[in-house]
Amino acid sequence: MIVVKYLLIAVISYLLGSLNFSIILSRTVAKKDIRESGSGNAGATNMLRTYGKHFAVLTMLGDILKVALAILIAFLILNAPLEYFLKIAADKETAATMINYKEFAGFFCVLGHIFPLYFKFKGGKGVAACTGMVILVDWRIALILFVIFVLTIVISKMISLGSIIIAVLYPVLIALFYQNLFLILIAVLFAAIVIVAHRANIKRILNGTENKLSDKKKAS
Numbered sequence: 001m002i003v004v005k006y007l008l009i010a011v012i013s014y015l016l017g018s019l020n021f022s023i024i025l026s027r028t029v030a031k032k033d034i035r036e037s038g039s040g041n042a043g044a045t046n047m048l049r050t051y052g053k054h055f056a057v058l059t060m061l062g063d064i065l066k067v068a069l070a071i072l073i074a075f076l077i078l079n080a081p082l083e084y085f086l087k088i089a090a091d092k093e094t095a096a097t098m099i100n101y102k103e104f105a106g107f108f109c110v111l112g113h114i115f116p117l118y119f120k121f122k123g124g125k126g127v128a129a130c131t132g133m134v135i136l137v138d139w140r141i142a143l144i145l146f147v148i149f150v151l152t153i154v155i156s157k158m159i160s161l162g163s164i165i166i167a168v169l170y171p172v173l174i175a176l177f178y179q180n181l182f183l184i185l186i187a188v189l190f191a192a193i194v195i196v197a198h199r200a201n202i203k204r205i206l207n208g209t210e211n212k213l214s215d216k217k218k219a220s
Contacts (some may be wrong), residue, residue: 005077006104013070013105017112020123021062022047025055035122040114042215043124045159065134067109068092074105090136096180097130099137103186107134114197125197127163130190134170135158157212167194 022042026034030051038046044063047055075085080101090097110130116123135142145166152162171187174180195202204210 007073007191009070009077009105012073012109013108013111015117016070016073017109017129018116018123019062019066020113020116020119022059022124022151023066024062024118025059026051026074027112029055037121041124042119042122044128060082060131061115063124064132064135065171066113067129068136070105070109071102071136081105086104086136087141088140092178092180096178096183099172099178100130100176100181100186101185102133102137103190106137107190109184111132125163125192127167129157130167130170130194133190138177139192140179141170145169153213158205158210160198160210164195164198164202164205167191211213 007054022034022044024035025047026032034046034050035042037050037051040046044056044060047059051176072085074080075082078101084094084098089098106129110126110133112123112131114123114126115121120134131142134145148169149162149166151164153159156162171184171191174187175184178184201210
């Protein structure tokens, strides 16, 4: 029975993740697929460069909220205490269990975001979706990563660099806060997904050709 529940969560989370809001918004507002503009990436950064900050914020909120919904549904299916949907359990064992639930649903939601069923399996890079999961996993970790993300962007003017750095730091912070090998391994998996999705950006950063926030007309 528990296997069936996890399979159900995986399917629902993936289908929710496949709701890529940058594609939905661009098709609704501009009657054009965001993947045909700018960098061709279906994410908030390309929305920022192509349609402006308001649509970028809406995209990010949509991608964060779909992960929150996936995790809420997972909690309901697994009969997990809803008080831990936002709250961090004081008991480390309970906290680890709740994080496992959140990361399981989050993983398939991010997978759907990157490979959306509804949009020919070509989606975004999963940063906003991962952000939504991290906020619900542990708001303290999310806050630390947010500060680092903002500082990185202020210094480098590169959103991609900020995304890569916080992806690398996520498993490090999980290790510092929880000292749980399984949670660390799952966090490493999430970091790997984001880094692989940014492989083209990494090459451009190393070559010194990565676009910056001021380059609104260029691909990110």
